[in-house]
Amino acid sequence: MAAENVPTPQGPTYAPARAARELALRRGEFDLAVRLGHIRTVPDEGGGGRRVSSAEIDRLRARTGFPEALRGRVETVGTREAAELLEISPGRFTRLARLGVVVPVTFYLNRYRAVVWHYLAEELRQFAATDDNKPLLTGRTPTGLREQLAEGLDLRARNWRGRQLGFLLREADGRPWARAAALASLLDPAHVAEIVPDPDERARLSRSLPRTMPHGAPGSATAQVAERITTAVEPDEIGWLRADLAQTVAEARARHPLLRPEPGATVPAAAPPPLAVPRTGAPHRQEQPRHPRGLLGRLRRAGRRTAPHRETEHV
Known part of the structure; x- marks a missing residue:
């Protein structure tokens, strides 16, 4: 290769x-x-x-x-400290986070398997200092947004995944197989197997997968909660990740093809790579429209959307 x-x-x-x-x-x-x-x-x-x-x-x-x-x-704060920085109640801050106004940078699961989100303190200070954001910190939440929150809208996990992908692509340093692995890391292995049917290429992706901190033993309830956060589940998100993965793998094949054994050569059998085994525990999600990228577009959207999963947050 x-x-x-x-x-x-x-x-x-x-x-x-x-x-x-x-x-x-x-x-x-x-x-x-x-x-x-x-x-x-x-x-x-x-x-x-x-x-x-x-x-x-x-x-x-x-x-x-x-x-x-x-x-x-790199200072991070939880919900309570974040609310204090913005001089609002923890409940209002959580609503802003669920609406996607503020984006978490890290998370962990406490001993009750509740998701604890953390946010960059520097970003929150900048948010509070921007005059255009003042209306979001005072007054009543608009009716349409309240209805979406009541229906379970929660963009924290999806926004975390988007941020995580940016981190991983930066670490890839332009290497196509590493970029492909970054995209694959947010997809269920069954989707990856459909896009990359060659087991040798899936093994190459597995070797390039970024190292992450485990959340509980494999297959445990804690690990399943973490999977619901780290794996794309909404159809539009899955769609563009699959499209980007297919394009990136094609580029990797062209630029750095795998070294194949000579015809007739005997090679030892290898276990299927991890990416070939579908994950379990992720619930079925109903199809949802993609959110506009702009903040005002997200907040003033006319349609309704039901969030796929409401995370329990420790404040």
């Missing part, structure tokens, strides 16, 4: 744990800073994960306000 072009690091590099210490960040803060593009990484020449060059460490440490300024850019 042809090698994909990736940047070559110059000088010594550090593993994530060491780089986090050098930058005075907790590991979670470091990982989020990388995903947001605040810390540039390079591929590990030994085939491991991403690393940080000494030059990048020096660049960040030389910036004004280090390390407090860097920490501030």
